[in-house]
Amino acid sequence: MSISLKVAAVERANDLITAFRLVAADGGRLPGWAPGAHIKLSLPLEGGSAQRAYSLMNTDAAADPAAGVAEYRIAVRREDEGRGGSRYLHATVKAGDVLVAAAPKNEFPLTPTDDIVLVAGGIGITPILSMAAALTRLGKRYNAHYSGRSASQLAFVEEFKALAGNSLSLHADDDATSALNIATLLAAYKPTQHIYVCGPKGLIDALLAAARKAGWTDDHLHFELFTEAAAQSGDQPFTLVLAQSGRELTVSADKTILDVLVDAGLDPMFDCKRGECGVCACGVIEGEVDHRDYCLSDAEKASNKTIQTCISRAKCARLVIDM
Numbered sequence: 001m002s003i004s005l006k007v008a009a010v011e012r013a014n015d016l017i018t019a020f021r022l023v024a025a026d027g028g029r030l031p032g033w034a035p036g037a038h039i040k041l042s043l044p045l046e047g048g049s050a051q052r053a054y055s056l057m058n059t060d061a062a063a064d065p066a067a068g069v070a071e072y073r074i075a076v077r078r079e080d081e082g083r084g085g086s087r088y089l090h091a092t093v094k095a096g097d098v099l100v101a102a103a104p105k106n107e108f109p110l111t112p113t114d115d116i117v118l119v120a121g122g123i124g125i126t127p128i129l130s131m132a133a134a135l136t137r138l139g140k141r142y143n144a145h146y147s148g149r150s151a152s153q154l155a156f157v158e159e160f161k162a163l164a165g166n167s168l169s170l171h172a173d174d175d176a177t178s179a180l181n182i183a184t185l186l187a188a189y190k191p192t193q194h195i196y197v198c199g200p201k202g203l204i205d206a207l208l209a210a211a212r213k214a215g216w217t218d219d220h221l222h223f224e225l226f227t228e229a230a231a232q233s234g235d236q237p238f239t240l241v242l243a244q245s246g247r248e249l250t251v252s253a254d255k256t257i258l259d260v261l262v263d264a265g266l267d268p269m270f271d272c273k274r275g276e277c278g279v280c281a282c283g284v285i286e287g288e289v290d291h292r293d294y295c296l297s298d299a300e301k302a303s304n305k306t307i308q309t310c311i312s313r314a315k316c317a318r319l320v321i322d323m
């Protein structure tokens with residue numbers, strides 16, 4: 001279901017982050033949502049229309065958005081090197097414009113219990129704020145950590161403080177006294193506590209690895225990446241062979257297998273494009289996979305039989321997949 005949303009207000013949160021308040025273009029109520037949900041906006045990008053996902057924000061502990069809402073609030077960090085969605089929203093969209101969105105979807109749901117640990121990095125603050133509001137409304141104990149490159153890059157701090165009070169710790173990378181130290185953070189909690197983390201891949205990878213080492217099991221670790229697959233230094237081009245047709249394609253260092261399949265006119269299945277949902281899985285016939293996803297188990301990765309084409313690459317010059 002698509003929804004027409006009118007931009008009711010554009011609010012600058014800091015130099016990099018701008019919030020948008022969106023109401024139903026027909027003046028009605030908007031579908032309800034739960035913390036962790038996002039909407040996908042259709043934006044005029046890439047020579048056509050492209051979808052970009054933005055988490056829904058609520059900082060009002062008195063409100064439960066599940067029953068339907070008068071407005072959606074999203075916040076967007078300008079990514080000058082990104083794929084254009086944030087630049088478009090920052091530079092072009094103004095109050096009164098109409099945007100088309102898909103109805104809210106939740107791939108990062110919160111199960112409210114006591115003693116949850118919330119961790120936000122950068123613009124990953126948006127779903128975490130909604131979780132803090134829900135936990136506050138439900139009277140659940142929780143701790144929250146919000147980390148950014150500098151104190152000036154942290155947005156919505158006063159709203160977060162109003163929700164979490166002394167349970168909130170702020171961290172700035174450029175301040176040695178407050179910079180987020182994952183080992184110190186985890187040492188303050190127990191593996192029986194659920195951790196919800198949203199932010200850049202580096203933060204999520206480091207936190208998940210350290211938490212697993214410290215005894216957390218995967219069912220107590222909940223996360224959502226805020227970026228799609230990004231090239232890593234040292235990435236090399238490789239040849240992708242589609243076994244069913246024998247077709248050979250080149251996957252350059254700055255493209256994913258999925259990008260290359262789509263560019264070649266194929267119609268592969270995908271959803272999250274972050275290595276989380278599992279939808280883009282494809283069988284591997286030959287070649288070693290550089291697994292970068294979060295959905296295959298360690299055993300599945302070790303078997304080298306499946307690749308998530310949206311994010312994983314080849315460790316070799318030629319990868320043959322069952323397509």
Ligand code: FES
Nearest residue numbers: 271273278280310
């Ligand atoms: S599209 Fe979700 S894991 Fe690849």
